Amino acid sequence: MIKVGVFFGGKSVEHExxxxxxxxxxxxxxxxxYEVVPIYIAKDGIMYTGDDLLDLYSFRDMDxxxxxxxxxxxxxxxxxxxxxxxxxxxxxxxVINTIDVAFxxxxxxxxxxxxxxxxxxxxxxxxxxxxxxxxxxxxDKIMQKKVLRGSGLPVVDFVDFYAMDYIKxxxxxxxxxEEKLEYPVIVKPGNLGSSVGIKKADNKAELxxxxxxxxxxxxxxxxxxxxxxxxxxxxxxxxxxxxxxTSICEEPIFTDEILSYADKYIGDGKTKGGTIxxxxxxxxxxxxxxxxxxxxxxxxxxxxxxKIPADISKEKSEEIQELTKAAFKTLGCSGFSRVDFLMDxxxxxxxxxxxxxIPGALSFYLWEASGKxxxxxxxxxxxxxxxxxxxxxxxxFSYDQNILAMQGGVKGSKK
Numbered sequence: 001m002i003k004v005g006v007f008f009g010g011k012s013v014e015h016e017x018x019x020x021x022x023x024x025x026x027x028x029x030x031x032x033x034y035e036v037v038p039i040y041i042a043k044d045g046i047m048y049t050g051d052d053l054l055d056l057y058s059f060r061d062m063d064x065x066x067x068x069x070x071x072x073x074x075x076x077x078x079x080x081x082x083x084x085x086x087x088x089x090x091x092x093x094x095v096i097n098t099i100d101v102a103f104x105x106x107x108x109x110x111x112x113x114x115x116x117x118x119x120x121x122x123x124x125x126x127x128x129x130x131x132x133x134x135x136x137x138x139x140d141k142i143m144q145k146k147v148l149r150g151s152g153l154p155v156v157d158f159v160d161f162y163a164m165d166y167i168k169x170x171x172x173x174x175x176x177x178e179e180k181l182e183y184p185v186i187v188k189p190g191n192l193g194s195s196v197g198i199k200k201a202d203n204k205a206e207l208x209x210x211x212x213x214x215x216x217x218x219x220x221x222x223x224x225x226x227x228x229x230x231x232x233x234x235x236x237x238x239x240x241x242x243x244x245x246t247s248i249c250e251e252p253i254f255t256d257e258i259l260s261y262a263d264k265y266i267g268d269g270k271t272k273g274g275t276i277x278x279x280x281x282x283x284x285x286x287x288x289x290x291x292x293x294x295x296x297x298x299x300x301x302x303x304x305x306x307k308i309p310a311d312i313s314k315e316k317s318e319e320i321q322e323l324t325k326a327a328f329k330t331l332g333c334s335g336f337s338r339v340d341f342l343m344d345x346x347x348x349x350x351x352x353x354x355x356x357x358i359p360g361a362l363s364f365y366l367w368e369a370s371g372k373x374x375x376x377x378x379x380x381x382x383x384x385x386x387x388x389x390x391x392x393x394x395x396x397f398s399y400d401q402n403i404l405a406m407q408g409g410v411k412g413s414k415k
Contacts, residue, residue: 001035004037005039005081005125006026007116009041009106010041038051038054039083042066046071049070053069071086073086076122076123081123083097102126105358118132126385127385129385130357134331138333138355141189141191153326156227156342186199186200186225187210187213188224190218197213231312232251233310234339235247235249236324238384246325247369248310250310251312309369323352324339337358
């Protein structure tokens with residue numbers, strides 16, 4: 001049996017969303033093939049494990065939950081990666097479990113941005129999802145657009161800047177924005193997901209207000225040209241650099257010009273599990289899991305209505321699917337991703353909005369609507385991770401020679 005270390009939570013504003021996604025995923029992992037080893041990263045960065053973490057209801061009372069779990073560290077030994085008590089105990093068992101492959105199910109900064117991928121690389125542990133570069137670029141809205149544009153892929157016009165530069169010379173940057181873009185514009189933090197910190201601006205006063213708001217969440221800001229007659233289209237993808245496949249396309253239906261955090265995780269004015277603390281938290285475990293490819297209240301760990309498949313032509317759908325593969329490969333991604341598009345209804349022009357390298361609920365509903373089981377896709381993602389690990393093992397990262405022990409010492413060193 002393969003021991004899958006599922007890492008979730010994290011120091012991110014999308015912490016609770018990660019908890020939801022994790023539970024949706026483990027419900028579809030084959031228990032005869034995989035043993036789930038939950039590694040919960042609390043908001044203070046401390047790691048925990050324990051069977052209670054596998055029950056979404058337990059997250060309603062965090063104090064009780066964490067008291068029933070073990071504080072742990074994940075460490076590498078000569079032969080395996082172990083989950084050990086931290087701090088160690090003088091009596092009893094300190095090695096709680098081992099991990100064969102990691103499955104990061106995290107969202108947002110300090111997790112999805114390459115932080116966790118780097119940690120797993122140091123452990124020399126195979127893991128699902130993009131490597132450090134793919135993770136960091138995928139999370140960085142500004143760098144992502146620059147890479148996509150530099151590769152000839154379609155993105156809207158934009159202006160980006162550091163918050164410190166804006167504070168030093170606000171009028172200079174506002175002038176640059178108004179020279180390069182036309183109102184309305186969309187203002188976003190440079191490295192957040194789930195619509196956090198995003199506002200639309202129709203004039204200079206609203207622009208200044210939106211920039212101040214975005215700077216509460218990040219030290220860089222991106223201003224994008226808004227598509228006024230907009231249709232949003234999303235497409236999921238799974239694979240690696242050499243081979244990938246896409247799902248059918250979806251069309252989110254939202255309540256305002258911008259799909260807000262509330263649109264994504266709260267429906268009908270009532271919390272449906274996004275904050276875990278409510279009485280309905282457990283509903284998330286099954287809600288949306290049986291969408292059947294039709295317009296419903298289900299989504300990627302959220303409860304936004306959608307049209308599946310999207311209301312677009314076959315030719316436009318195929319164009320978006322090809323652009324999805326191109327973006328996935330260009331950004332060096334692996335495992336599950338979802339690419340979000342902006343489509344101008346007047347011109348039919350399609351723009352890549354962003355890639356989600358670990359999408360909410362891993363976009364299970366798009367795969368099931370494409371006639372493929374979520375269990376099958378999870379198997380495929382783990383197989384991709386193990387294959388990449390084997391390929392990585394054939395590369396040279398260090399030499400056996402110790403130049404510090406060579407006769408004559410190190411060239412240029414002081415004696």
